[in-house]
Structures are given as structure tokens and as C-alpha cells.
Amino acid sequence: MSFNKDSFKHANYLWDEAKAAEMAGDEVALFIYRSNLLGADLRLTNYGGGNTSVKISDKDPLTGKETQVMWIKGSGGDIGTLKKSGCAALYMERLLNLENVYRGIEHEDEMVELFNHCIFDLASKAPSIDTPLHGFLPFKHIDHLHPDAAIAIAAAKDGKKITEELFNGEIGWVGWQRPGFDLGLKLRACLNEAAAKGITLKGIMLGSHGLFTWGDTAYSSYINTLEVIEKCAQYLEDNFGKTRPVFGGQKIESLADADRKAKAAALAPTLRGYCSSERKMVGHFTDDSRVLEFINSNDLAKLAPLGTSCPDHFLRTKIAPLVLDPAKIENKEYLTSVFEEYRTGYKAYYYACKHPNSPAMRDPNPVVILYPGVGMFTFAKDKTMARLASEYYTNAINVMKGAEAVSEYTALPHQEAFDIEYWLLEEAKLQRMPKPKALSGRIALITGSAGGIGKAIARKFAEEGACVILNDINQERLDSATEEFLKLFGRDAVASTLLNVTDKDSAFAAFENTALAFGGVDIVVNNAGISISKSIAEHSLEEWDRLYDILVKGQFIVSQAGVAIMRKQGIGGDIVNIVSKNAVVAGPNNPGYGSAKAAQAHMTRLMAAELGADKIRVNTVNPDAVISDSNIWAGGWAEGRAKAYGITVEELPAYYAKRTLLNEIILPDDIANACFAFVGGLLNKSTGNAINVDGGVAMGFYR
Incomplete structure (x- = not known):
């Protein structure tokens, strides 16, 4: 019988004959291919749910003789993303011989340890609890899934009767029992009982649990599985609303x-x-x-x-x-x-x-x-x-x-x-399971995180287990950073939103998006900024307002929105403000930027004093001369600073390094590490403090 993508209404037919042909003769590869296809459809089984297997003949590395080996998804794996490295391979003879030492259902948990004595491939993952369920069924390819449609029948009061009538007895029934060695024996008994009656089963329904199906080849098992699920799903669809409205009918209407x-x-x-x-x-x-x-x-x-x-x-x-x-x-x-x-x-x-x-x-x-x-x-x-x-x-x-x-x-x-x-x-x-990372369970919004210092902070936090909300005022820049982070950390660690820190509505909308994406926020880093280097005589009022709008008002707006979320949560939080050594150092051509940074620094102290009762810590990181990939150097800042020091733009990095006590160039990652120091758990009783990350500028020392 010929099948294609239109053959099934309630399942996705994904088999590609050309791809399968490339694996011809490699039953393990075909088993993994089949598994991946079945796991790609959440109607058939959830992530991490179900199990699949294949039994093959292989050469025993000790005797050189052919022996039967079962390859099966290892413990904790997912069939949709399964690779050979995620499988367990066991000697069939040894696995079946475990029945000789089985002491009954009260002791069946001890059998799991004995699975290790059956390992064929020394690189195997730990065998799962489903191993005997596959082992005691004599079929080459077996699929154990948790399809919604099959479980709906398995969880119905009349599930056994419905299964028998729907499949004319060709799908067996085993009542609810916790997975384990004894359930494997019951599956075998169900098969044998049917055979004694002259019935050839093509599957077994597990009460309240799921479905077992099988085939002689990877493809026949795949088709058998889809056909059984299709029949279950179609039966349900034909009965929706037939005797009473779905779920008793609608009680209330959804909001818009x-x-x-x-x-x-x-x-x-x-x-x-x-x-x-x-x-x-x-x-x-x-x-x-x-x-x-x-x-x-x-x-x-x-x-x-x-x-x-x-x-x-x-x-x-x-x-x-x-x-x-x-x-x-x-x-x-x-x-x-x-x-x-x-x-x-x-x-x-x-x-x-x-x-x-x-x-x-x-x-x-x-x-x-x-x-x-x-x-x-x-x-x-x-x-x-x-x-x-x-x-x-x-x-x-x-x-x-x-x-x-x-x-x-x-x-x-x-x-x-x-x-x-x-x-x-x-x-x-x-x-x-591995120990949680330092920021596991934490949610962080870093302003201006599509590049430069902000991007480095976001990357550091994501590496340490946090969920991060990337944001920027520039959509193209934000899209590029989001694509990069999704590849690095995956969709469950990254969200993005446009954010203009000078616009209250934009800030509150960004935090609404954060709450929808992750449930709230724990860490806010005020990093977005610009810089303008001009003398008092050359400085325009428009430039002055722009500096204060982005640096000072922006920090206020974003902090206000973040604090509102943190107070709703009632579990504390962290605000880290990226300020500058210019907040305390008086230098030439810097009245607007330097005074705005001083305002940011003092706002940190004021917020720390106000928010301590809420267990919200507010701290400062003071960078200096972070040149790499930073927007701060756009718009003439580099030229302005070079002019102030009587050097060329190209000489700036070396100039900044030489004036430090450590003679070091400061990188975005250095600022990210300082931010992590504040939020990573070791400084949970520190608020209103500052960390200088400037290589050592004596004029910037706090007194």
C-alpha cells in the first residue's frame, strides 16, 4: 500500500524514501530515523516521552559469534532528537535471563541495576525502565508512544471495551500498572493469550498510559503506529459533541x-x-x-x-x-x-x-x-x-x-x-541531574543588549543559566543579536523586545513582554547609553538633553518599570547600573557626559536606600575606555576624546591602557564579569556599592 503526506489526517507522515534508502541495511540507523519522525509530532508523544527499539544480530566482541542485541532509547532521552549516542544496547539473551532471578513485583526496582549486566555496547546510555517492556515482546521494531488519541481511549471508563470493538480484537489491553519488569511480563502474556485464541495482535493499549505497536521493519512499524493512532483519533473526532457538547459546553467567553x-x-x-x-x-x-x-x-x-x-x-x-x-x-x-x-x-x-x-x-x-x-x-x-x-x-x-x-x-x-x-x-x-548554574531560575533584562557591553553581559548571564531579554532601539541590530543568541542558547533562554529607554510606555511594554515570556524579572541592568565629548562652550542644549534623557531619565524609567515587577513578585531582585569612572573623575571636554554619569551613580545610591526593604539590591559598575564593539564610540566620541588628549583615534586603546595601574585594555567581557559578581550569589548582602573596572585609574578611586 502506498502512503504519502496526505495519507493521514491526525498524524504527520514524514517518511522520506530517499533518506531511508541511504540507510538501507543499517537497522539501527533506520530505528533512529523512525524514532525522530515519530518524536517530531507532539500529537504522537511529548518531548522525552515514549520509547522505541530495534533488535538486530551483531557479532559478540568476546566470542566472535552472532548474538541478538536490542537497541533502545536510553533513560531520560527524547525520541525526536535521539542519536545513537543516546541509546542503550543490550544482549537479548542476558536480558531475557533476568526472569530467572526476578523475585516478584515487590522487588522489581532491583531489576534496574541488573540491566547493567546486559550491556552490549560499552558506550551505552543507562537503560530506561521501559527496557523489559520491549525485551519481552518478540518483534524486531517496537514503538511505545503516548498519543493523545490513544490515551483518551486508554483513560476512558470503557477503554478496554472501546479498544476491542474499534480494532476487532487486534489491539490487546493491559490494565494500568507502573512501568517495570512485571509490566514487560504482562505484555508478553497478553500477546500469548491472543495467540492462543488465534488472534494476531498489531499492538497493545496500556490502560491510562499509552500504546505499544510494532513491525518487522522500521517502515512497517512506523506505518502500523500511524494507522493505529489515526483510527483512534478519527473515532474521537466522529464522537465529539455527538451525545453532549464538548466539555459540557462553554461557560464563559475568552477575553479579546x-x-x-x-x-x-x-x-x-x-x-x-x-x-x-x-x-x-x-x-x-x-x-x-x-x-x-x-x-x-x-x-x-x-x-x-x-x-x-x-x-x-x-x-x-x-x-x-x-x-x-x-x-x-x-x-x-x-x-x-x-x-x-x-x-x-x-x-x-x-x-x-x-x-x-x-x-x-x-x-x-x-x-x-x-x-x-x-x-x-x-x-x-x-x-x-x-x-x-x-x-x-x-x-x-x-x-x-x-x-x-x-x-x-x-x-x-x-x-x-x-x-x-x-x-x-x-x-x-x-x-x-547536574547542579543548577548560578543564575538558573533567574530572569534578566539588560538594556542596549544587542551589542557592545550589553551584549557581553547578556551572554555571560545566559552562560550562567539565566533567561535573558535582549533589547535595543534598533530593530535590525536586535534581530541580528537575537538570531545569534538563539543559536547559542536556544529558544527557552532568550526573548527579545524593542525598547526605547527614554519612553515610559516603551519600557513598560518591554517588561510586559518579559512577564509574558518568562513570568517576571529578577535582574535589570541599565546599560543603554551614548556619549558626547565636547567642551562647555561647544556643547549644545540638544546634546545635553539627549545625554540626560538616555542616561539619567532612561535609568529612572527602566528602573521604575522593573521595580514594579519585582515588587509584585515579592522575592527581591538586582538592579545594576553601568555608570563610568567619569562619574567621579573630572576631565576635559566632558561636562554633559560626566555630570550625567554622576547623576546615574547617585541615583544608584538613592534607589539602594529606598529598595532595601524589598530585598532589591542596587549596585554600580564603573567601566572605563571599553572600545570593543561599543556604540559609545559612535557619533564623534572617539574623536572628541582623542582631541582632548592630543592624540589620534588609533592611539586611543594604547593610551587608555598605559594610563591604568595594571596597563590593561578593558573589554566588554570584563564589565560582564563585574555584573555577574554582583548578581551571581556571592554578594547577596551588598547594595549601594560600586565596582570599578578600569584597569586601575587612581583618580577614579572611591574615597
């Missing part, structure tokens, strides 16, 4: 798009503050139509408390979301009370379900927050996890919608959910 964004931007920092009561969290917001359909519905109150069904979903979204009352959003006491109720409820869930050896309770704050009429917020330790939580809960919404269309949605019992969430193997995986 611009109003949704404005409400979300206004509320996000407050929510972030509540969610950051134990550690700083980063936010994500979506008003996807699928989310709005659910949160505006009559069934929201019934379905949201049930929580999600698929383990991959609730591991990232918690057992249930927090649902807000739109009529009470402006009431601070209401928000305080609903968050406290959520935390109390989560603690009760933990203590009711915990075992003697359960890990300590984790953060009791919600991950998913639903705002009817507006959208969904998700908060996590970093932007990637917050975005993934949003994607997973959207999938959970799809599951609830499908299950309710054909039957009745059923979530996992709390004890089963707890046993997954606080599984010792999951805890061990969490403990193996």
Missing part, C-alpha cells in the same frame, strides 16, 4: 486577544512570586485555543481536580492544577488563600500516600495554573521545564476531551500517582 495578553502580563509576576516560595521559578504562558476551550467550559470544575492519567503527564504537571476565580484575581488575600489551600492539599496528598522509604516532600506549589477567560500559566525550575509542563497539560486536556466524548474520563488513583511521582527510581534520576 490583546486583553488576554494584558491580563496575563499583569498577573504573571504575582503568580511567579507565590510559586517561588521555595526556589525561584520561571514561567510560561499560553492561550492556545485548546486550553481556552477547556478552561472556559462547564466541565472545568469537574475535570481539573481529577488530575492527569498518563504518568508522563503528571510527572511534569503535578497531580492537579490550581484553578483561579477570574472575579477575585485582583484580591491579594484571595490569591494568598488559594495558594495556601493548594499547598495544604498537596501536603495532605503526600502524607496520605507516602511510604516509609519515600523521598522527602518536594515543592508543594502548583506547576499548572488555569485562569478562565485568559489562559494557562506553568512554572518550573527553568523555562524548558515550564514550557514542557504546558505542552504536557495541553496533551492531558486533549485526553480528557477525547475520553469524555466516547465515555467518561478516569484519572489514576492518588496512590498510584504518588507511587510514580515519588518512585525511588525517579528520585535517583533527579539526584543525578
Whole structure:
């Protein structure tokens, strides 16, 4: 049968015969290719969800004899981005022989350690908990996915009956059970029971969990998977609204798009503050139509408390979301009370379900927050996890919608959910994760960050784990810097917005965009600036006003907007002002720039005195003579300074270096390092202070 991109309505057919032909004879390459195609469609499985495998014959490096080897996605990997280095390869004979030492379901976690005795390829990733599920099925190529359409049936009250009738018995059913060695044995038993009845299965549905499908080749497995999912999805679509309106019909209407964004931007920092009561969290917001359909519905109150069904979903979204009352959003006491109720409820869930050896309770704050009429917020330790939580809960919404269309949605019992969430193997995986970087969970806006010093600061902060908001008044310059940063750090670490620091509306709009992108802000660096070097006689009033507008008024406007966000969050923050040694050194041809810099320096001290009670630290970095890639040297500044010192522009770098005590040229990275010193955690009790980064200019010493 011939297939093409139009063959499937509910899945993307992505197989390229020419690409596949290049891999002919390399079953592992074809398995990875198939995996990547399946992982590219979020309707089929989420990032990091599901697993795929292939069994091949290979030469045993010890005996030289042919042996059966299974290649499978390694623990913690993602099939959409899977490479060979992310796979585990195991001797099949050894893996199957583990059944001889299996002591029963009460001891099955100990089997994970024994997987290491089955390793064939010494460069293997750690085998995942799904390894025996693939190993005990005798098929060459196997796909285990979490498609919304299949889980909707798997999570339906009548899921088993629907599966049998929809596929005429060709898709088996195994009821909910936590993944592990015993579930692998149950999959094999399901297959054998069907064979005893003369039925050849082409897949198995796992109750509340997902789908297993297979094939003799990578392509046949791929097609089988798509066909099964297509049939599930079409069945759901045919039943949407058939017996009752989707989600019981619409209860409220969504606000207009611009109003949704404005409400979300206004509320996000407050929510972030509540969610950051134990550690700083980063936010994500979506008003996807699928989310709005659910949160505006009559069934929201019934379905949201049930929580999600698929383990991959609730591991990232918690057992249930927090649902807000739109009529009470402006009431601070209401928000305080609903968050406290959520935390109390989560603690009760933990203590009711915990075992003697359960890990300590984790953060009791919600991950998913639903705002009817507006959208969904998700908060996590970093932007990637917050975005993934949003994607997973959207999938959970799809599951609830499908299950309710054909039957009745059923979530996992709390004890089963707890046993997954606080599984010792999951805890061990969490403990193996690398230590967070110094600025992980922090959000930074650096003005004028499309070039020069600002760009170096943004790069340093992103390297240290922060989410950064690039901005500039020049769109072309901003686009170029954004493209560069996206390549370096990815979409979850970088956002951009136009910002004219002299325009209050522009500044507040930039911080609204910041709140929508990441949930709030922790670090504001006032870096944007210009310089004009002229004598008092030559200095025009227009030039004087321009200096004070950008340097002084700009610092005031941006700080005011940033402080408003920080106060909503209630978790403190940092403001770092890039000033200059010219704030304290009196030199020739510098009345406008030098006095504006002095105003910036004193404003730092004034803000530090005012904002200490809010735990907002305000500090100064004083550079000097940073020539590399800086806008400050445009517009005649270099010529003006060269004239003042009686040298040529070309002689400036060496001149500046020679006049310093260290005889060093100052680079943008040096300023970035000083900013990091203030915000990186070691100087959390420092405010109203200044760091000079000038190579040592004695006249600039603070007295």
C-alpha cells in the first residue's frame, strides 16, 4: 500500500524514501530515523516521552559469534532528537535471563541495576525502565508512544471495551500498572493469550498510559503506529459533541486577544512570586485555543481536580492544577488563600500516600495554573521545564476531551500517582541531574543588549543559566543579536523586545513582554547609553538633553518599570547600573557626559536606600575606555576624546591602557564579569556599592 503526506489526517507522515534508502541495511540507523519522525509530532508523544527499539544480530566482541542485541532509547532521552549516542544496547539473551532471578513485583526496582549486566555496547546510555517492556515482546521494531488519541481511549471508563470493538480484537489491553519488569511480563502474556485464541495482535493499549505497536521493519512499524493512532483519533473526532457538547459546553467567553495578553502580563509576576516560595521559578504562558476551550467550559470544575492519567503527564504537571476565580484575581488575600489551600492539599496528598522509604516532600506549589477567560500559566525550575509542563497539560486536556466524548474520563488513583511521582527510581534520576548554574531560575533584562557591553553581559548571564531579554532601539541590530543568541542558547533562554529607554510606555511594554515570556524579572541592568565629548562652550542644549534623557531619565524609567515587577513578585531582585569612572573623575571636554554619569551613580545610591526593604539590591559598575564593539564610540566620541588628549583615534586603546595601574585594555567581557559578581550569589548582602573596572585609574578611586 502506498502512503504519502496526505495519507493521514491526525498524524504527520514524514517518511522520506530517499533518506531511508541511504540507510538501507543499517537497522539501527533506520530505528533512529523512525524514532525522530515519530518524536517530531507532539500529537504522537511529548518531548522525552515514549520509547522505541530495534533488535538486530551483531557479532559478540568476546566470542566472535552472532548474538541478538536490542537497541533502545536510553533513560531520560527524547525520541525526536535521539542519536545513537543516546541509546542503550543490550544482549537479548542476558536480558531475557533476568526472569530467572526476578523475585516478584515487590522487588522489581532491583531489576534496574541488573540491566547493567546486559550491556552490549560499552558506550551505552543507562537503560530506561521501559527496557523489559520491549525485551519481552518478540518483534524486531517496537514503538511505545503516548498519543493523545490513544490515551483518551486508554483513560476512558470503557477503554478496554472501546479498544476491542474499534480494532476487532487486534489491539490487546493491559490494565494500568507502573512501568517495570512485571509490566514487560504482562505484555508478553497478553500477546500469548491472543495467540492462543488465534488472534494476531498489531499492538497493545496500556490502560491510562499509552500504546505499544510494532513491525518487522522500521517502515512497517512506523506505518502500523500511524494507522493505529489515526483510527483512534478519527473515532474521537466522529464522537465529539455527538451525545453532549464538548466539555459540557462553554461557560464563559475568552477575553479579546490583546486583553488576554494584558491580563496575563499583569498577573504573571504575582503568580511567579507565590510559586517561588521555595526556589525561584520561571514561567510560561499560553492561550492556545485548546486550553481556552477547556478552561472556559462547564466541565472545568469537574475535570481539573481529577488530575492527569498518563504518568508522563503528571510527572511534569503535578497531580492537579490550581484553578483561579477570574472575579477575585485582583484580591491579594484571595490569591494568598488559594495558594495556601493548594499547598495544604498537596501536603495532605503526600502524607496520605507516602511510604516509609519515600523521598522527602518536594515543592508543594502548583506547576499548572488555569485562569478562565485568559489562559494557562506553568512554572518550573527553568523555562524548558515550564514550557514542557504546558505542552504536557495541553496533551492531558486533549485526553480528557477525547475520553469524555466516547465515555467518561478516569484519572489514576492518588496512590498510584504518588507511587510514580515519588518512585525511588525517579528520585535517583533527579539526584543525578547536574547542579543548577548560578543564575538558573533567574530572569534578566539588560538594556542596549544587542551589542557592545550589553551584549557581553547578556551572554555571560545566559552562560550562567539565566533567561535573558535582549533589547535595543534598533530593530535590525536586535534581530541580528537575537538570531545569534538563539543559536547559542536556544529558544527557552532568550526573548527579545524593542525598547526605547527614554519612553515610559516603551519600557513598560518591554517588561510586559518579559512577564509574558518568562513570568517576571529578577535582574535589570541599565546599560543603554551614548556619549558626547565636547567642551562647555561647544556643547549644545540638544546634546545635553539627549545625554540626560538616555542616561539619567532612561535609568529612572527602566528602573521604575522593573521595580514594579519585582515588587509584585515579592522575592527581591538586582538592579545594576553601568555608570563610568567619569562619574567621579573630572576631565576635559566632558561636562554633559560626566555630570550625567554622576547623576546615574547617585541615583544608584538613592534607589539602594529606598529598595532595601524589598530585598532589591542596587549596585554600580564603573567601566572605563571599553572600545570593543561599543556604540559609545559612535557619533564623534572617539574623536572628541582623542582631541582632548592630543592624540589620534588609533592611539586611543594604547593610551587608555598605559594610563591604568595594571596597563590593561578593558573589554566588554570584563564589565560582564563585574555584573555577574554582583548578581551571581556571592554578594547577596551588598547594595549601594560600586565596582570599578578600569584597569586601575587612581583618580577614579572611591574615597
